[in-house]
Amino acid sequence: MTTSHVTADVPAQRGTDGETPVLEVRDLHVEFKTREGIVKAVNGVNYSVKAGETLAVLGESGSGKSVTAQAIMGILDSPPGRVAKGEILFKGQDILQLPEAERRKLRGPKMAMIFQDALSALNPVFSVGNQLGEMFRVHQGMSKKDAKAKAIELMDRVKIPAARSRVGDYPHQFSGGMRQRIMIAMALALEPDLIIADEPTTALDVTVQAQVMDLLAELQAEYHMGLILITHDLGVVADVADKIAVMYAGRIVEQAPVHELYKRPAHPYTRGLLDSIPRLDQKGQELYAIKGLPPNLLKPPTGCAFSPRCPKAQDICRTELPPLVPVSEQDGTELVGRVSACHFWKEQIHG
Amino acid sequence: MAEPIKKDEAAVDVTAVEAAIERKVDRGEPILQVRNLVKHFPLTQGILFKKQVGAVKAVDGVSFDLHQGETLGIVGESGCGKSTVAKLLMLLETATAGEVFYKGQDITKLSGRALKAVRRNIQMVFQDPYTSLNPRMTVGDIIGEPFDIHPEVAPKGDRRRKVQELLDVVGLNPEYINRYPHQFSGGQRQRIGIARGLALNPEIIICDEPVSALDVSVQAQVINLMGKLQDEFNLSYIFIAHDLSIVRHISDRVGVMYLGKMAEIGTDEQIYEHPTHPYTQALLSAVPVPDPEARANRERIILTGDVPSPANPPSGCSFRTRCWKAQEKCSQEAPVLAVPERFKGQDTPAAHSSACHFAEEKQIVPVH
Amino acid sequence: MTELTKSDAGAGTAQTAAVPAEAEPAIKRITQWGEIRHRFMANRLAVVGLIIVGLLLFAAAFAPLLAPYDPLHQDLANTLASPGGEHLLGTDALGRDQLSRIIYGARIAVIIGLASIFLACLIGVVIGALAGYFGKAIDSVLMRVADVFFAFPLLIGAIVIIIVMGRGVAPVVISLAVFSWPTVSRLLRSSILSVREADYVLAARALGAGTTRIIVRHIIPNSIAAVMAYAAFSVGSAIVAEAALSFLGVGVSPEVAEWGNMLSAGRDFLGVKDYLWVYPSIAIVLTVLGFVFVGDGLRDALDPKLR
Structure with missing residues (x-):
């Protein structure tokens, strides 16, 4: 160096x-x-x-x-x-x-991906909290209650206002920017490298x-x-x-x-x-x-x-x-x- | 679906309209004047018996002029109503209120022959070159369709030659006349769309995000083509886009829209170098500058929150929910689009129309 | 600039050869139908389907020349003859030649299959187009009517119609058509609903195109593909339904050479004279498969986005 x-x-x-x-x-x-x-x-x-x-x-x-x-x-x-x-x-x-x-086993805990279109990358039939919590339930065997608490914590991390009351909302109830934050939260959930x-x-x-x-x-x-x-x-x-x-x-x-x-x-x-x-400085030119x-x-x-x-x-x-x-x-x-x-x-x- | 039909059709004298639109407008004179244009989409409930429960205020009192030979850029984020303005100007949607004067004639009330005559002179280029061309028609049929609809423009035997000429003008091989849209790339398709828009020799072309669906390296080609055509055919453009640097490159004047209203309008220099509306300032500061050196020495205003729903806009100034300057007055009184009091009569670039109670200058764009 | 864009066009010929036509050296007129035919013929199953359907139509058209016997002639001295020998596919309990009956059965199948679907499409297209294009109240009313017909069980409906009209070809065609148009109209309606919002329809309106032009040039060509594919597909199911009606004794008259009737007659000899029901069944299955393959092939060939 x-x-x-x-x-x-x-x-x-x-x-x-x-x-x-x-x-x-x-x-x-x-x-x-x-x-x-x-x-x-x-x-x-x-x-x-x-x-x-x-x-x-x-x-x-x-x-x-x-x-x-x-x-x-x-x-x-x-x-x-x-x-x-x-x-x-x-x-x-x-x-x-x-x-x-x-x-x-690598996907999630070690490496994660954020997509362009958050609306189609999130599953419309599950609540946001459920999808965030799933990461913990599947990969870390957490209980439902703990996973939900973790989901709220993550939503706070990505600065979603009123995370506690919105954890049960579905993807379409969020704006584009908020959905992208949720995608980021999901990617971050297991702190990948x-x-x-x-x-x-x-x-x-x-x-x-x-x-x-x-x-x-x-x-x-x-x-x-x-x-x-x-x-x-x-x-x-x-x-x-x-x-x-x-x-x-x-x-x-x-x-x-x-x-x-x-x-x-x-x-x-x-x-x-x-x-x-x-x-x-090129204004008006080709x-x-x-x-x-x-x-x-x-x-x-x-x-x-x-x-x-x-x-x-x-x-x-x-x-x-x-x-x-x-x-x-x-x-x-x-x-x-x-x-x-x-x-x-x-x-x-x-x- | 059907053409907007006005009840007072008889009241419009077709020959008078036709005479009026024959008139030549001098360069720099207003050719299109928009006054208090409003479009509310009703929100309904019920299946058989619909009842209105509210309205999406897509466009809520927009006024501006388009001068002959100029390019007026309109910028704003999704949902600000800029595309609805395009459709209203093209008479593809019926305005809820307000007027659009083309050479002094209010065209929102027209129908039948008079409307058709106006359509010849105002054309449109669409955003998505993949959906704006009928996949079952050949390029020749697509570009030739305007002549089928307005047979007086080109006699039948002349059409093939005309279509080939148009292909040449937009930089495509005239021999492509028998191909189908899917055989072309995005940039080439957009050229076909432009050729169709040019066919009737219009005076005004409304471009709704004409390059945003194209690859970066192709965008510049299309922008250059549009610039060349403007000079060649003496066109006036309304250029709607969200890419601020492209709008600045092509526009003489720029209007900034927020939540169905015009926030600020002025020459490109006034808007980009001397913005007085906080929304314009935030928008400009948020644009990623393709120059890593510049990121250090520019101030960034990061707005909090999202754009409110146009079905339920805030009282007073619609930007106040995200504005760092908002005060009591902003929630009570909607600011009008005018030269702010403090700049009135001054010979400063800040003296341009801005709809803010507390308009003030702020240097945003670093000088290259 | 001119030079620059010209080279763009030139590069297009050289580079965007993702499209088959681009690879062709000379610019020749590729018609819409030519391209569709090309894509259809490239699909192996569709060609197999086309051959089956072709054979069926051939058999129906030239039945008197192809059939070795009169399908109604009862050779009472030679009943229930096993396949082979004089009667290639054997004879039934009344001594009628099975092969001839199957060949003549193709006539009934083709007439009822095509006529009923043609009628269903006629009703379905008109109603679907009206509902899709005009929307609002007209749409709501027409679609509720379609729902009623859709919800009605075909067999019960057909039995009612046949009780009123008597047995025969016409009542079968009518009852099949009456209960299959709702699918056609729903298909067309939904496809029109998406097409009429397309930018190219907006573009045509912006040019000043009238309603007729928009419907004929833009909406119909882009929404009819789904209906055409479905129609080919459902001729097969109409033939099955027709055979089912005859099997249950509410279709065409029992003496007519018809596949459902033959199945019905063969039922009495199940496990004893199986050839009586096996051969007509094969005829039905092949016919249905043929139309299904053709329908699938058409659907793919008609989609301009699939290349």
């Missing part, structure tokens, strides 16, 4: 070097069988999260960001989906090798979004959990993430500490995303737009998947798949935690 040449207040460096990450994904491949052929949704993803760290996975629809999360949680729709290759190490142990019964939040605030209004993101960040710090935040919103990421992995067509194309990524992207896709955000359409995963382009849309693509980009390589300063000093999958990352980052 002391050798780090990045200023100490950069949160990405918070975890101590050498510490085993809570989660490490290695060379993960996920495929889906469809009528038209095999869709390669995830093609060799690597990332890791340490305790207390927030990794944001940024990508558009079809980039494979949610599928990766489902594979980690073991809730992949299979068939048609299946993990074709790779390892998912949870505290050093490859959970893909575990029997299903063992994996089920890892939380995966898949677009947790996308369905919420801006003013409520801020409340929920703040709550999530606060609780994460308190419980010292690893958090994987899956999103398409560059704004949300900037506010809470320590490091960012940008996904495109089932691969990570760039990974960097949050400040660095915004300041000096090392991949043209990241650059394009950042440039297409409307800015004050917005920068990444041309073309997201790739079709049935027939991904040869070479770099982004090459058909890339303004800087050369011949090599269309024939050779660029590997994910470490990124360094102009003088050769390594930029810790930075990688890019672009043949021309040097030109991209150093101009």
Whole structure:
């Protein structure tokens, strides 16, 4: 840590070097069988999260960001989906090798997930208190009464007003923001080491979004959990993430500490995303737009998947798949935690 | 379901309306004037014999002007009534009260031929490109439908060419004319929807969240297209969205809605740099800024609680339940949308319409 | 900008090949029906169903040419002949040729099955469309009427109608239709209710489209699919119901060559001359399966979202 040449207040460096990450994904491949052929949704993803760290996975629809999360949680729709290759190490142990019964025991006490649509993720026929309490009854064998008390305590934790009187209410009786809080409470119930939040605030209004993101960040710090935040919103990421992995067509194309990524992207896709955000000084001008359409995963382009849309693509980009390589300063000093999958990352980052 | 039919149909002189809407409006002059628009959806009980037990006040007295050639952005959170305003302006819903003047003619009372003539000039782009195109019609039939309904716009033999021209204008291959909507991606479908809206050569296009269903990298393409078309066809836009940065990029003026009412309206600079309504200030401060450096040096106002139900809005100012400035007066007296007393006659950007008893400036958006 | 969007369109051809049609090199007109047929034919079970239904229709149409004997001719010297030899499927207690009776039975099955469902759809579509499109009081009244017919037990209702009208093909068709239209109208109504709120209907209204245009171009094409699939599906169940009525002695006259009648006659020889009921049963089961497969295939093929 002391050798780090990045200023100490950069949160990405918070975890101590050498510490085993809570989660490490290695060379993960996920495929889906469809009528038209095999869709390669995830093609060799690597990332890791340490305790207390927030990794944001940024990508558009079809980039494979949610599928990766489902594979980690073991809730992949299979068939048609299946993990074709790779390892998912949870505290050093490859959970893909575990029997299903063992994996089920991980979900809840060890890792939990928060979904975008809380209304459909909660069961409409059971009260909120019942669903919260179920976590304790099933996993810890608590009595009904104790479980209910725990449920109320949790609802208090996530700042739901009048928790005691609302514990018997059903999901539809809560507003969108409150339902998302209940989802968070459920995920937190057994104090897992890892939380995966898949677009947790996308369905919420801006003013409520801020409340929920703040709550999530606060609780994460308190419980010292690893958090994987899956999103398409560059704004949300900037506010809470320590490091960012940008996904495109089932691969990570760039990974960097949050400040660095915004300041000096090392991949043209990241650059394009950042440039297409409307800015004050560009008012009245045309917005920068990444041309073309997201790739079709049935027939991904040869070479770099982004090459058909890339303004800087050369011949090599269309024939050779660029590997994910470490990124360094102009003088050769390594930029810790930075990688890019672009043949021309040097030109991209150093101009 | 049926077209809004007004009883005093005979009272409207069709030829007078047709003459009025033929008139050209100069750039910058008001083309659409909305006055005290109200839409209450009745809440009923009972199966056979329905009795009204209340009303959802979706839109509750909204007034604004749209000037020729400009883009008026309307922002607000879900349930604030912005989409209902769009439907009222499109005459897809019947207003409970209030008027919409198009070139001086109140169009809420129109029916039959006069209504059809007005429809030619006001068109709409929908939010969801997956549900706004009939899945059983080809692209050619979808974009050509306006010509079937208004045959005077394009003679029969000319239609195929016209449709192909429109496809070209929105950046799609004109040879796609025989394909079905499901064969296109979201962004391409939205272009088809825009082409349909353009077919009749309208003067006003009402866009209800036109890019919010699209991928980030595709949003910019569609926004640029809309900007280009505005210049090319001299269009006036009402741009309804919840994404504040996109609204700022495309709008000349912006209105902020809360719970069926307009909270604040002004030029984009007035609203974004000098907001005086606490709701606008909170909304702007809550927007996640895609710049980690900026998060340190900006103040964030985090509102507590949720938006109250429009079926049972608070007395007085509807924002007072979440407002940190609320006082006794706010619960008794609904503030009117006007230039606040303290800024009246001053040459300051804060002197714009704001519906707050205690309007004051607050710097929210960090300067990039 | 123009250049930029053009390349978008170009990229579309190259990349969005998630759709079969996109993969085709040349742009050719793919008609709606062409696509539906293509999807239907890609479904193996649906094709099997179609073959069964085709054979049934063929047998019904050319019964006099196909049947080796007159189905009503009683060969009293040759009663209860076992299958094989002169009578491929044997003869019944009155010496009538079983095979010929089964072939002629297809006629009754087809006529009653198609006619009753056609009639049921006619009533059901009109009532369902009225209820779905106009809603409010009209909807409430029509749906309560539908509930009454829906709740009435088919057999008892049919017996009442047949007592009033006498036995024959027409009373059977009418009684089946009268008690199966409520399902059709409910299906159509619910599908219209969702379609008429669709954005594309709003878009058409915003363009100034009239009620007729909206119903014909937008609502019917998008809501009729469910009814078509159900109709194909229920021809099978109508045939079963018709056979059941005849079996109970309230269907067509007992001497007519009809599968239910044959079952009824075979009942007396249960365990002795099983071929008397086995072959007509096979005919009924195959027919029902055929229509079920066709209905399933149609439902999938008609859904524009399933590709």
